[in-house]
Amino acid sequence: MSAESVVRVPEDILAEKVRRHLLSAGAQPHDADETTRALMHASRHGVDSHGVRLAPYYVGKIRAGRIRTAPHRVLTSTGPCTAVLDADHGLAHAASYMAMQKAMDCARVSGIGAVGVRNSNHFGAAGAYAIEAAPRGLLGLATCNAEALVSLFGGKHAFHGTNPFAFAAPVPGRKPWLMDMATSSVPFNRVMLYRALGIPLPYGVAVDAAGETTCDAQKATCLHPLGGPEFGFKGAALAGLATLLSAVLTGAAFDPEIVPDSDPRSKEIPGNIGHFFLAINPQHFVGQAGYETAIARYVSAVETATPVDPARPTLVPGDREWAEAERRRATGIPVDPDTARALLI
């Protein structure tokens, strides 16, 4: 986004615009609220790829009949600490918050909770759900699979999605520890951005049609898994782990089976993306006081570690995002022209 083409919108106004945009497409009020909540989490924290720019994308899928506006979500407890949710092809955000809530309810009573979701859709930023655990004194994990954009290690074509893992842990008197990362080095829209800007990609993030590493954004057809051409077997295994938990364990489609939006069949075949949520209660492990002491000590050690560049302290995961949220609270959230046209007029 170049500075001149971007408008900056206060958070509450932008959230209301997103909500109205979703309602105008027929989303039910609760679903519109939950989708807005997830998109605003990302936009607030600077993760614009998973922020409000997705609202018109979801609306397009609603209008094409690929996301249902009146889903019949069925949450089934399967034990004291487990449940499955059939999301019935509705907006994924309400389903994901519901599943995360169930995982947290289990964890509060019984120490841990795991909920798998099937028949769902793109859920935005995984961190939006993991972070729910922190204010409740729990640790939270969220993962999902997605349409194929990342090669296997030594594979020629896209196989896994960018399959993220998000994990949040509460820290007393401080913003939570929050990891939210794709299992590729970069998201595919980074490739698109570099292509538009005409600049070379970093080494080892993308492959060309022959499956070879390329730094030419024009030639990149899909992404390397994290670790690149040398150590990408690690990123590929992590992407596979996301698929095992989100799809194989839940009954969702696995990544190469997910019909991409670009495929005309996507109109007829409903998406069946899977998610997996986990919540852990420290009271059932080291105990509340022991946890609070330990996490504070650990986070403090990260913050005070000696940096290579004295001007750039080592960061606790999430700190970059919390700082960006602070800035955006003051200056508004940047909205690109296409999204502004869809949401703000």
Added chain:
Amino acid sequence: MSAESVVRVPEDILAEKVRRHLLSAGAQPHDADETTRALMHASRHGVDSHGVRLAPYYVGKIRAGRIRTAPHRVLTSTGPCTAVLDADHGLAHAASYMAMQKAMDCARVSGIGAVGVRNSNHFGAAGAYAIEAAPRGLLGLATCNAEALVSLFGGKHAFHGTNPFAFAAPVPGRKPWLMDMATSSVPFNRVMLYRALGIPLPYGVAVDAAGETTCDAQKATCLHPLGGPEFGFKGAALAGLATLLSAVLTGAAFDPEIVPDSDPRSKEIPGNIGHFFLAINPQHFVGQAGYETAIARYVSAVETATPVDPARPTLVPGDREWAEAERRRATGIPVDPDTARALLI
């Protein structure tokens, strides 16, 4: 290991030698069995860094009084799906198998099980424990923290351990899906090997005393997290996740607090390494039949994906290890001269 200096020993003979070596240092029979089991898992599958060469290392720690031969391990259930184990500074392998067994018992009855371990020691290869879940029809995860060898992203000195994640999933009629990976690109003993061989390191795996990326094995002081100088914030977050689960959640020491063996204080201060084990029962999610169909379909898709090099098919995580185990069953397990001197004479 050069070919002429290595002896090859049949698996059962080697296992007995390891067991006797541990017994000779005073390890109790059950503990010697379990340590042998874990080391043989690694040696059998080609992970020599975590195999029988560790037996003399553990014996050294027993003789120095840093590993207790008569630990009083206390396993405390804290709910239907959770438990904590105080390993009382004994050999970590018996404690880890005990904790994994408890997690699996919880998962079999209640769908999921999570067990945290504190006051433990180096447990060898994480995969040795995760893999236990597969023949029982469960998915298994094992992780631990370890002494500081890996820098933070932008950090000058070692902070996290090589903190591995292992995950295993059963596949009907086939060897399990098995990931077992450090959250650095390479283990530190790879740096030592390259130093001995006088060859340059791959780019982006190690840092020098100034915290800068180096390919000079002589100058490398610690490792980059997975992702290297560009994307190492991902590997560092994963290493942090291992520490959160294994140490912060359990009451173990976190990585920079673990007194390395090289420190004279290590004689007086017992190690307090932590582990975390998780088992998941597919019957409480998609169901047994649904799981078996899905994992078979997923694994088959990985195996039949188009490789870049037709001579090198894309591999399911673990397949390289199963193939190596097959070879070693025929040819014996290679033992380096130092280890042979300790174990075989």
